[in-house]
Amino acid sequence: MRGLPVADRSPAPDLARGAALLLIAVANAHTFVTHRGIGVRGYPRDLTGADAVVAAVQLTLVDGRAYPLFALLFGFGIASLAARRTAPGEPAGDAVLALVRRRGGALLAIGAAHAILLWHGDFVAAYGLIAVLLAGLLARGSTTALVTTAAGTITLLVGLYAPVALTDTPQASASPSLVTPDVLAAATDRFGEWLFGNLLLSAIGLTGAAAIGVLLARAGWLADPVRHRGALLRLAVAGITAGVLGGLPLALVAAGVWAPPTGTALLLGPLHALTGYAAGAGYAALAGLVAARWVRRGGPGSVGRSLVDTGRRSLSAYLAQSVAFVALFPAWTLGLGAGLPVWAATLCGAGVWLVTVLVATWSARTGGRGPAETLLRLLTYGRRPSPRPSIEA
Template sequence: MADRYPAPDLARGAALLLIAVANAHTFVTGRGIGVRGYPRDLQGADAVVAAVQLVLVDGRGYPLFALLFGFGIATLAARRATTGAVTGGPGPAARTTAGTAGTPPDDPVLATVRRRGAALLAVGAAHAVLLWHGDIVAAYGLLAVLLAGLLVRGSTTALVTTAAGTIALTVLLYAPVALTDSAQTASPSLVEPGVLAAASDRFGEWLFGNLLLSAVGSAGAAALGVLLARSGRLAAPGRHRRFLTRLAVAGIAAGVLGGLPLALVAAGVWAPPAGIALLLGPLHALTGYAAGAGYAAVAGLVADRWARRGGPGPVGRALVATGQRSLSAYLAQSVAFVGLFAAWTLGLGAGLPVWAATLCGAGVWLVTVLVADRSARAGRRGPAETLLRLLTYGRRPAPQR
């Protein structure tokens, strides 16, 4: 993995902490659901933790991860396209200015991206049925299969249009979140004690309630990730420090300011009129994309500092190793959460405080970082990454040096 860019892997490793923390509270049951899936009537430490997460984490980690997914697809396609002896495909000059127009139907680069997407779709579907309905991997796979031409050959205009359209649609879908107030649990599969019945519930929750929404919500950030990859700003951050600094400051500031109103509602500090409340969800979602881009820029600046100082320290190397094994780490989070919280396992999610769930999420992430670092030192790939390569290329990867 020596030819990988450190900034995206660092961002992935850190983003997994945001995802673990953001997902942990969704396993809390028996307390009703309020703003963004947090329990109703938050008080004390729970209210503080939820407010901090809504400002810095919730709705910010997934846009970052989707952006890095698009970056990864563009990087994979560029590398495959420039190694004609391996792929037999066209080089970068084959990119058209009209989306997929002019793309050969047997384009081997597109075929590779679609095979990888199909593999991700299969892994994500298994993840959803066996463990957690909130899977995001299948949504990425669906995007890679359906939008391969756009992500690989799409013009800047086509990518910007796609990003703007899908982000606008996603933002509108978030309009009711500030008004959510229900005594029911958001995920019946989590409170179902029967293993098979829970799996059946998860399948329905994933297929009809999560897959398409996640794909639409991720499409815009993925398109932006492709544009970021083409610009070279994250791959070579040393030449773009000023741009990355401005993006980091503006993006994170927008995320904080845009997330604060919804955080105040969730914490019980503010009860806006219904008309204003309908604007808070879209504002939170829109600024989440900005925060995700800002976090990616921070990773680029950190990677540039490493380059000027001779490399990362132990913590940096561990985060990069986690980013290189992000699929394995992501799936491992679900294994831990389901084992702890679901009713058909230990059932610890019933009535669990949000702050306790958050600590569990951070602890699970830390364990994955330690395991990934040990795996990197031993020269081993992540098991999910090995499976993904096998499904994509039909062969196991060569051992790492």
Template sequence: MSRLVIEPSTGPPNVATRLSDRSLAPDLARGTMLLLIALAHAHMYLYGHPKGFRGYQLNGGPIDQVVAGLQVLFVDGRALPMFAALFGYGLVQLANRRIAAGAEWPDVRRLLRRRSLWLIAFGFAHALLLFFGDILVTYGLLSLILVGMVRARDRVLLWVAGLWILVFAALAMLPAWAIITEGSPPLPTSVESPIEAVGQRLAVWAGLGPMLALDIVTPFLLGIWAARRRLLDEPGRHRALLTRVAVAGIVITILGGAPLALMDSQIWTDWTTGTAVPVYALHSVTGIAGGLAYAALAGLIAHRVADAPGRVATALAACGQRSLTCYLLQSVGFVALFAPFTLGLGGRLGDAGAAAVAIGTWLTTVLLAELMRRAGWRGPAEGLLRRLTYAARRPATR
């Protein structure tokens, strides 16, 4: 059986890894990934317009159409696989630290499952208060069910990851068919009553989270495989492989995403159901390559700037170290700006405006993360998750 890569001991099991000791590449990738997440989510808050396959406006202006096409090509269906790969990578890092500190695998497995349950709880709170498209429940479910894959043989990992692409391709056809036959359903973000919006958010969240978990099994498993080889911890040693993944992945994601990008940007308008369904599935499947390519590219950049990261890389890494906090802050900002019961920008902006808000919101979280880094503070959401995860391990006070 493949063993976990054991890292040097980081102290007692309940002592967190110092932020200064973390590898640059995974955090740089997470910080950059949050920009893609913001872009992927912001347009979901728009309402009052007919929408296409990926939720972009069908009656937007030329700039909106360009933005929609670019985001379908480079963001939608690409950010989630990147997140999944980095999540799988992080699970192995966490397991390695616990085992290196003297924990046995059954204890580590219980820890990972407990953390997964708390992620699901965080996701519920996120959906209850802010956003129906929460992805914390997705990763919580994934790690809860597939925690055993952290110790699976490499061959098992790769076979399951490869075969699941076929399952994913079949599943990806269902949303396209539903949109063609029934149209794009109204989203909870368009509900004017904040009380009514709560119920609608939870109803959509309950079905969407498990469905998304099925979509990201392959990149999650490949992230575990990559972590065993420390591809992002030691990017210099794996530069050739990372380069191949980055180049091939970007080419594949562009070629596979271009047809749907042309459809959603209203350039290709004479498509039929027989072409739209496989085109949608092709976009989804090739998004896995894009997500992996972005993670590999972050590793290459981290290797390039490792000796002198500079202000930008340092701030992005600070954001990545506090990715849970920054992710939740994005939703706070979006609700404050877009919702009908707040500033109501969702009913006035187009896709280009939503993208601008997404970039501004992300930059704000990067700035806040950098300020927290300078103050020596961890992210509050990360701190809370850690305290809850390890609470059951602390001996009772007599």
């Protein structure tokens, strides 16, 4: 059982992954800002000037929108992997489910190492947990089961976001591991933050988007974007519009423009979270539209190709972001996150993403695969040689 050869892949999912990594970098960077109090969605309290503008833009377009997009692409990838190893019209067999679970176990191990060594906010382990526990659903679940799972898990997560707009505390950070100067103490804190505060919550929140990704894979919209251009256009417009309209109220609260009454404020967090799923689907559809245009033009330009190359090495690029952020921001390294402006953290995040794009482009030109992808492949398939260069979906 081998991955799909690179030449045979639709570029839309990889383009979406490459671009989504910018959103991930920007969304994560502000969480490393410390000693400024904690406000809406982990942004500092009492934002003013450029910080208020940047936070408002991120809460409207990025925050709570990037992770659903990546989870959708994860579900798409698992469904595509299963479909390539299953005869048309037949359900995925036990060997396919075992493969999905092995891949999930590998992701769980990589994510756990990432969380313990670098950053408690890891979501790779959550993907692994989903794949291990829900392999049957992702590989051969019925449409009804997928829709029910998506609706149930999204509803549960959305309800947990009710108090978000009311967050206002003078704490240095919501994550003690970022403000602890001792390396070992920070690692201990980080393990607890990940295991007891992030892993299960992330798995619940990402399951719904992963189920939606499976449905998109079965519909063939991203695999054949030219044929489904009309559907992709409708999804892109509806999803991104919903994301903007649903994110704007919380953005206004974070920027200090609006102070709603408590009853209204309790609705803003759930609204922001719910429309984040719509925005994620809309962004994926937008990538499909761009890929469809490439087909008509005869291929992507240099920027598009670099984004696709980055998407094909998304796990390595994601982990590299954490390496860079951890080297700069926590108290147990350089400690630059203390009092850092949000706009500066955002620029840093964008800069780190740009470096990963340049490295991925160089790697593609030299025929290399990302180191994390190589490890994932080794843990999933073992050391058997592959007859053709390929990168797993």
